[in-house]
Amino acid sequence: MNDKRHLAPDSTAARVALWRALHLETDAPPHVLEDAIGLKLLAPGDDWRERGDMDPQFTRPFRASIVARARFIEDLVVEQTGWGITQYVILGAGLDSFAQRRPEIASRLTVFEIDQPGPQAWKRQRLIELGFGIPQWLHFVPADFEAGEAWQDRLVAEGFDDSKPAIVVSTGVSMYLTRDANAATLRQVAAFARGSTLAMTFLLPLDMADPEVRPGLEMAEKGARASGTPFLSFFTPPEILALARDAGFTEARHVSAADLTRRYFPDRTDGLCPPNNAEELLVANT
Numbered sequence: 655m656n657d658k659r660h661l662a663p664d665s666t667a668a669r670v671a672l673w674r675a676l677h678l679e680t681d682a683p684p685h686v687l688e689d690a691i692g693l694k695l696l697a698p699g700d701d702w703r704e705r706g707d708m709d710p711q712f713t714r715p716f717r718a719s720i721v722a723r724a725r726f727i728e729d730l731v732v733e734q735t736g737w738g739i740t741q742y743v744i745l746g747a748g749l750d751s752f753a754q755r756r757p758e759i760a761s762r763l764t765v766f767e768i769d770q771p772g773p774q775a776w777k778r779q780r781l782i783e784l785g786f787g788i789p790q791w792l793h794f795v796p797a798d799f800e801a802g803e804a805w806q807d808r809l810v811a812e813g814f815d816d817s818k819p820a821i822v823v824s825t826g827v828s829m830y831l832t833r834d835a836n837a838a839t840l841r842q843v844a845a846f847a848r849g850s851t852l853a854m855t856f857l858l859p860l861d862m863a864d865p866e867v868r869p870g871l872e873m874a875e876k877g878a879r880a881s882g883t884p885f886l887s888f889f890t891p892p893e894i895l896a897l898a899r900d901a902g903f904t905e906a907r908h909v910s911a912a913d914l915t916r917r918y919f920p921d922r923t924d925g926l927c928p929p930n931n932a933e934e935l936l937v938a939n940t
Contacts, residue, residue, distance in 0.1 A: 667748030673717035687721040691751035719928035722914040741820035746827040771796035819849035829857040840901035867929040909935035
């Protein structure tokens with residue numbers, strides 16, 4: 655397929671980018687993450703705020719979760735860079751904007767964005783059109799995950815040094831993969847050079863979520879199924895930690911929504927914070 659739908663970002667990536675922009679427009683400062691790059695890339699019509707999935711009140715906990723996970727990973731990358739890590743791999747990069755927002759950090763790394771070929775080609779073109787360009791330290795690695803392509807081989811072909819450690823991140827991806835596919839990804843990253851770190855989000859079973867956000871999660875699950883990209887995997891924290899250890903990681907820890915709330919939403923008077931037991935994080939080390 656070569657139509658526009660195939661080339662444009664998928665609806666999930668676009669929604670995440672717009673929620674990041676909505677955080678800046680709707681939520682009071684201090685902002686957890688300042689990111690309007692995705693909005694610029696998408697250039698939606700002026701009525702984008704009127705979409706049902708952009709309602710400020712309904713989406714509040716979900717956009718809090720989106721910006722919290724992004725900020726946590728960004729802080730982790732900055733920390734790892736300070737420790738001498740020089741390679742950063744983003745699995746299912748979508749409209750990630752770290753390279754454009756934080757060039758003072760990203761330029762000290764070799765950044766590899768792995769994504770589906772069509773949407774990645776679209777993003778590359780939009781970055782050029784908007785004047786961001788493609789710096790020499792930013793590498794786009796097209797890989798069709800659904801076809802089971804060996805993304806590690808593509809990564810090395812693009813200049814990744816598999817003898818050196820890296821930080822690898824995957825956000826908003828695990829729920830669309832089977833349990834076996836998630837386990838395979840964990841094994842692949844666990845085989846990276848000693849000193850590598852993986853940060854990956856995972857979705858807890860919907861019946862564990864806070865009651866006030868469960869209807870929104872169920873709606874998202876139904877929408878994903880209707881669009882042909884159903885949620886396939888849910889994990890409890892003990893399950894994801896066991897999967898990581900079985901894959902070969904030497905250390906693994908769970909970063910909960912409560913952890914993110916304490917770190918990024920202290921002393922807020924508006925109650926903004928990510929929901930408990932929805933999408934949380936696994937951090938694992940080789």
